[in-house]
Amino acid sequence: MPTQQKLTRFFELLRKHLRGNIRSLALAAVAITGYSAAEVLSPWPLKIVLDHILLEKPIPLAWPTLSDFLKRSPEIAIAIVASSIFAIALVKGGFSYLQVYVTSRVGYQMVHLLRSELFAHLQRLSMSFHNRSRTGELLTKVTSDTAVLKDVFAGGVLELLGHLVTLAGMCTVLVLLNARLALVALAALPLLALTIFSIYRRGKASARSQREREGQVAAHIGEVLHMTALVRAFAREASETERFQRQSETTLAESIRTARVEAAASRTVELINAAGVWAAVLFGGLLALRRDITPGDLLVFASYLSGMYKPLRNLAKLASQYSKAMASAERIEAILATEPDPAAQFGGADPGMLRGDIEFDNVTFGYEPGRPVLRNLSFQIAAGEHLALAGASGSGKSTIASLILRFYQPWSGVIRVDGRDIRDFDAPLYRRQIGAVLQDSLLFGSSIAENIAYGRPDAEHQQIEQAARQAAAHDFICAMPQGYDTVLTERATVLSGGQKQRLNLARAFLTDPRILILDEPTASLDAESAGTIHGSIRHLQQGKTVLMIAHHFRHMDHVDRIIVLAEGSIAEQGTHQQLLRNRGYYSELYQLQQADEVAL
16 A cells, blocks of 8 residues: 555644644745745856956846946946855845744644644553553654654755755756756756655665664663563663663664665765766866857856755755655554544543442453453442452453443443443543542652642642541651652652552542442552551442452451452352352352461
């Protein structure tokens, strides 16, 4: 499939941006046209000095007054013509500044638009997509790949236009001066065009590979930095450094290959251009000796041909940049072309104030095709009921929580809340009434107050403090250097596990959810911290529908009902005491856990 057909969404976004900056682009086009005109005029003052002042060649009949002035006052004429060289340089500089400023502004705005669109689109993609993707590579696409596009799609198109205008103007003037000499001088242009096209073809493949390698390196860096403690615990620093060096060397080789293509292209253009100048000077010099052209004409030819080197070299450079940009555009398009998760869409029905009735009706779901985790699962949770899910690892406990949160869509069956299919709800409005306290404490690298208020950013400080008190977190927060304004590190290393969990509980308290999902938030804590957390949880649970994912069974006597899962289906259900008396699967799991705790 042609690249242009693959980049539908990307080019649509690009057109949208460029249409919004049509005035700026028009101003840049005027600046480029002015610069090109000044470039074409640059050698003419020297021609006037050489032909019409020093050699006293007559001015064409259309300029008789100018011819008389040059004969009467040659000194003043030279001064005026010399000043015109500086004036032309000023005009070129002014137009060049305007063009660079305008196109740079449009380019940076384009980067901002692309990054914002990509980031927003990533938020709408399914959890399955994020589970498959590597964070470092996504980060490279959002930051580095968008930056690559700035110079080409904002300024590059206009720069190409400017170069073409300059070349067209110079070629026109050369043909008007002497068609035969122009034919000789410009004979190398087709070869230059083939060279530039070859640069683009070779550079694109190399650039695509280079961008992919850079994404892999970024992904590796992100993973290792995120798991620094694990790397050090197993003394794998040297191994990870060696692995990084191997990946980086591959990227280095690809980068050098790309640079070699660019360097070879630039030198090829220079040599071809030099050949054109050589032919023009040789043939033009013979014509000048025969008085078929003036020395000034030969000067204009040589100057134009030398001047053509810059735009031609820039065209070759632009071809290389364009190949890199297309490789980055294809990587960005791969994200934009990924359909958003229907569960993440806005615009559904407003769920209103939920009561908290939850129903699973013949729900089947899995993370990989053909490998279901839940199989025709059906159960109900009454509003205000406290339900626990128990079972071995992989039985589907966390999957049920994820489905209630609409992180995934069931393959078949329906999940209802208050008798309504949750797929009909506006996802953000629905999720705002669900609180989740997970086993892993998730905190941002921002202030403690901002972390607590993450689900309710408009909360006042008094409300944040009240939520912290309910979660038994107020005292240790006040002991921090800046209290609630203390900025946490990315992994909140200054806090203990129990303190992190209490901040997560405070966040849930502040949102006052109607449905509360608890993924055994005390599983990895010591007994004292776990006791404090459970006291806060019992306070938080009041008046809410609670779903607890149980990894340990020592607190199961506080829940109204336990559903025991085995291979994605319900094995048994009842209260803690009922299930122990039945001596079924739950009792087996309980006895095994008790034996493990005694052994420890």
